[in-house]
Amino acid sequence: MSWLARILNVVRPATLDRRLNAELSFHIEERTDELVAAGMPEPEARHEALRRFGGYTLQKERTQDMNISRALEAFLADLRYGLRQLRLAPGFTAVAVLSLGLGIGANTAIFQLIDALRLRALPVREPSRLISVDTIPPFHTSGWYMARNRAFTFAQFQQISQRQQAFEGIMAFGTDRFNLARGGESRYAEGLYVTANYFDVLGVTPLLGRTFTPEEGGRDCATPTAVISYSFWQREFGGVASVLDRTISLNGQTFHIVGVTPPSFFGVEPARRFDVAMPLCGDTAIASEKTRIRLDRKDAWWLTPIARLKPGWTLERASAHLTEISPAVFANSVSESWRPETVKNYLTNKVRAISASAGVSRLRADYENPLWILLATTALVLLIACANLANLLLARASVRQREIAVRQAIGASRRRVVGQLLAESLLLAAFGAALGALLSQFLSRALVTFIDNGAGRLHLSLGVDWHVFWFTAGLALLTCLIFGLAPAIGASRTDAVTAMRAGRGAAASSERGHLRRLLVVSQIALSLVLLVGALLFGRSLYNILQTQSGMNTEGVLIAGIDASVRTIPPERRQAVYDQLIERIQSQPGVVSVAAVMLHPFSGAGWNQDVQANTGPNAKKVISWMNAIGPGYFKTMDTRMLAGRDFTPADDTKAPLVSIVNESFARQIMDGGNPVGRTFRVQQRPGTPDRIYQIVGLVADTSYYTLRDDKPPIAYFPLRQEQDGVPDSVSIMVRTNGPFADVMALVRRHMTEIHPQLLVDFRFLSREVQSTMLRERLMANLSGGFGVLAILLSALGLYGVMSYAVARRRSEIGVRVAMGASARDILALVFKEASLLVAIGLGLGLAASYGVSRFAESLLFGLKPNDAFTLGAACALLAAIAFFATLVPARRALQMDPAVALREE
DSSP states (O other), X not given: OOHHHHHHHHHOHHHHHHHHHHHHHHHHHHHHHHHHHTTOOHHHHHHHHHHHHTOHHHHHHHHHHTSHHHHHHHHHHHHHHHHHHHHHOHXXXXXXXXXXXXXXXXXXXXXXXXXXXXXXXXXXXXXXXXXXXXXXXXXXXXXEEOOSSSOBOHHHHHHHHHHOOSEEEEEEEEEEEEEOOSSEEOOEEEEEEEOTTHHHHHTOXXXXXXXXXXXXXXXXXXXXXXXXXXXXXXXXXXXXXXXXXXXXXXXXXXXXXXXXXXXXXXXXXXXXXXXXXXXXXXXXXXXXXXXXXXTTOTTEEOBEEEEEEOTTOOHHXXXXXXXXXXXXXXXXXXXXXXXXXXXXXXXTOOEEEEEOTTOOOHHHHHHHHHHHHHHHHHHHHHHHHHHHHHHHHHHHHHHTHHHHHHHHHTTOOHHHHHHHHHHHHHHHHHHHHHHHHHHHHXXXXXXXXXXXXXXXXXBOOOSOOHHHHHHHHHHHHHHHHHHHHHHHHHHHTOOHHHHHHHXXXXXXXXXXXXXXXXXXXXXXXXXXXXXXXXXXXXXXXXXXXXXXXXXOOTTEEEEEEEOOOTTSOGGGHHHHHHHHHHHHHTSTTEEEEEEESSOTTSSOOOEEEEEESSOTTSOEEEEEEEEEOTTHHHHHTOOEEEEOOOOTTOSTTSOOEEEEEHHHHHHTSOSSOOTTOEEEEOOSTTSOOEEEEEEEEEOOOOSSOSSSOOOOEEEEEGGGOTTOSOSEEEEEEEESSOHHHHHHHHHHHHHHHOTTOEEEEEEHHHHHHHTTHHHHHHHHHHHHHHHHHHHHHHHHHHHHHHHHHHHTHHHHHHHHHTTOOHHHHHHHHHHHHHHHHHHHHHHHHHHHHHXXXXXXXXXXXXXXXXXXXXXXXXXXXHHHHHHHHHHHHHHHHTOOHHHHXXXX
């Protein structure tokens, strides 16, 4: 009988019964006819046929036993019996389901993030054929970098497009945020600059309208157009069909909407959802004077190329092809602004192909390793929970020995007993998985909110797809086998005669006691690994928080002012900034106000080669830079060590001046007080270096993050900015009053000064916190999982020691009757517990030493095998184990020897 037929018979038992009756009746009638033909009377012939056939009912049952329905019926019966048993032990069931739910939920939540970032294919045509152009380290860049992902210049993209032979299409995109407001507080849309074939290469068909035409792929747009996403269409336009007749304002410029993408398409960046896409020429229409020539600049790194492989080409072959054409690509894309030594390094660059079936994402690079570590952490927690449940099931098996013995005595096979006990474990695993699936939806969304720092800019699809479903189902089955198989097999080995004689609740065999001890040792070892990780990540975060930033970040509001509107000419910008700063400074509660081009911890940076102005042989050092207004150091509470601050007189008519930090003085000016000395900043070939006189020395401050070493920084006056006063600045406002009041007055003054000024508010303390999101995530989650693991291990040790005390009840009674002191009894109990803890700590130390190296890149100010951390983890776990053993030990002390001996 085929398996398909057996499965069909399960759902149509009546049909099966009719067929069996018909077949068996046919055989009996055939045998009866043979006997009648041989001369036997018909009644006797029928009786003889039935006798020779072996019994109608017996043969029918044998035939049914070959069917899968019998196995399923037995399995369903075991499940029903298991449900009744779990109902009779609500406390055990609740603890088991909650333990499994937490473990499976945490694992599923982490896996959901990994799935969304790494495993889930893009919702486009044949995503497996998509590749992204990547760099081969070491890769040398120089110029202006503005992208979230791996980026190349437009010249490089053109060279790759012209020389490649591996792709049937190659496109590129750049990322940006477009301001939808025309004045007041900024309101942003997530934007893309794309080549005209962007949607064609991906195979995305618009829901409404069209995508971009080849004519719209040039440098200049005759009529600027835009394609919007489905979610943006619903949010901003209410989903009206007439959206194709409308326009949209982006950074103050008008674009015609020509298409809407399908609901499933979010772009090619997991965790990012684009709102508006425009052709590359749109950058010319809306960018400022400083950035308008990105298409022409060979030092502007802003485009991420993605291609579709030709049929028959593999990823490895395409990667080798890109590496082969790399010399020609880079030789024909050299920027005229680079010096000879920069060009020499640039020409050594090579590129390769990597899979882009799941898209490209900077978030993936930042969080993929931490998420894998957290997944391993949650897996260890789940293993500890399974060990705990195995111990509980072993205890339940001891209590149910008489029941199991009765079943075996009346004919139940060992396989049947194991199946019945495993059915209970399967029910626990199923309930735990269901609870875990519910918890994972909450946990995964909480993790995304945490990583996003409340900004609302990350969008991960966290629904349950097949990856997540099979992961959760696999976890449920695996946990069932881990915590249920050994107790079930152990219980099935019960000797029926011994169990019936001993009565209900007889002590388990020595073999089962050894298994329980082994489980506790495993719990302690795994808990130590988790505790070491929690302490390492916690101490790492503490070290970062203790790092001095060189400034006081509390009480500082950042007002990002955008004055790029065409109604404000460049020569008027400084006056607008000065007027706004003056009005804010005069408000009650405002301590100090200053302007800066790049506010600290913004993620934006500017560096150049500088050298002391002592001759052509002076060493060149890369220095970080910033342009600031008067009062900046006072506002940031940064110590001025020597010299003076900038003044309004430091403008284009005055000599070039600079203020440097201690690292600059030490690395470039050879230490000492640099005030009065000069240094030069290298310019592009054909342009003389700019020479600055140092007028002030300030304390070192952080630039990007607290993790980084404090780099050399040179500060320049905003009024002496080489490219003129910038079209946007950050006004730093230190206040001792509510931020809401300051924000309101900034909006009012902006409207009064110029109604088209735009502002974007941020808080400096939150900017600092956003640079530590990964560290906070690891510290908080590993700490929480570590605490959970310790609690589970303590419960496991408590259960084993309670069981050991109960098993040795008569022995302890005899010892007390013979004069053993309380100290002797405590030593007896703690000796066994100490041995288990010592073995577990030894194994845990060895495992911690091996696995902690994988987290080295995430640590700050610590070595992976820090002796203090290892010692503290062992001491803490040993102390908790002591208290877990103390309760059973006290119970042993309170034991009445007469009662114990009478029971024996």
